[in-house]
Amino acid sequence: MGNGIYCECNFTRFSITLSSDGDSLPDCLLSNDSDLYEAFAGANAPVFIAGTVLGVFLFLAFLLQTVGLQYTTPSKNAFLTAVNVVIVPFIGYLIFRRGLDKYGLIGAFLAIVGVGVLSIELNGAFNTGDALTLLCAICFAFHIFFTAEFVKKHSPIGLTIVQMFIAFLLSILVILFRGETIHFDLDGRGLLAASYLGIFSTTIAFLVQTVAQKYTTETKAAIILSTEALFGTLFSVLILHEQLTIRMIIGSILILAAVITAETKLAFIQNKMSRRYNGDD
Numbered sequence: 001m002g003n004g005i006y007c008e009c010n011f012t013r014f015s016i017t018l019s020s021d022g023d024s025l026p027d028c029l030l031s032n033d034s035d036l037y038e039a040f041a042g043a044n045a046p047v048f049i050a051g052t053v054l055g056v057f058l059f060l061a062f063l064l065q066t067v068g069l070q071y072t073t074p075s076k077n078a079f080l081t082a083v084n085v086v087i088v089p090f091i092g093y094l095i096f097r098r099g100l101d102k103y104g105l106i107g108a109f110l111a112i113v114g115v116g117v118l119s120i121e122l123n124g125a126f127n128t129g130d131a132l133t134l135l136c137a138i139c140f141a142f143h144i145f146f147t148a149e150f151v152k153k154h155s156p157i158g159l160t161i162v163q164m165f166i167a168f169l170l171s172i173l174v175i176l177f178r179g180e181t182i183h184f185d186l187d188g189r190g191l192l193a194a195s196y197l198g199i200f201s202t203t204i205a206f207l208v209q210t211v212a213q214k215y216t217t218e219t220k221a222a223i224i225l226s227t228e229a230l231f232g233t234l235f236s237v238l239i240l241h242e243q244l245t246i247r248m249i250i251g252s253i254l255i256l257a258a259v260i261t262a263e264t265k266l267a268f269i270q271n272k273m274s275r276r277y278n279g280d281d
Helices: 004-018 025-030 035-041 045-069 076-082 084-096 102-119 127-149 156-177 188-212 216-224 227-238 246-264 266-275
Strands: none
Touching: 045 076, 045 084, 045 127, 045 156, 076 102, 084 102, 084 127, 084 216, 102 216, 102 246, 127 188, 127 216, 156 188, 188 216, 216 227, 216 246, 227 266
């Protein structure tokens, strides 16, 4: 698989995203009646800047993840991508000197251990693909962190549209720079897969994420996003009829424990211990 496959894949992904309102891509980009045009016309400079920052990190994350996959195993790629969950809390500390929430850190480490139990196969040394995937995790971490920062000040829809457009534009620029052509020879299944990727896995997923991050912290968001591995395991058992193993159960429990720890700060345990101490039970 050549590196150009990434840009062609993401060109398809983001072009479907931008035209998911029912207009064709040229209409979305050129017509002053399209939703995309209206969103851009209604956006101000700060929204463009914020959306551009998010779009660059999103583009780089997908690029590094896909290129890295060519040189490492899928399991290591999935695990190292999920390392973003432990990077996110430290970004706020290093950039803004924010305090580190101990329950968020505990949850982050539980999540990464859980993802590791579910996905990683301990074989082979750390290689180029692993390094690229780790850089991908850093980009995803910054994307999650800055989404939480920007959505407090700007429209989630505006941020989503701008960042998708920037990622789409960067994909085109890389294709042109490499002198490659885009092929649209998709059969019915390929078109269905591309549509699912563009509409559900990109448009809806990132819009919902952006909206949700307005009401939670970046650390909690990263931990909740790590449940992707849990749901992947669940659906592989339910739909693909994979055999449920002890490893799957342990990994899933750890990820659930991570979410519960971050969200509740284990208040229910503290309350129960307090009632026992006071003789209420």
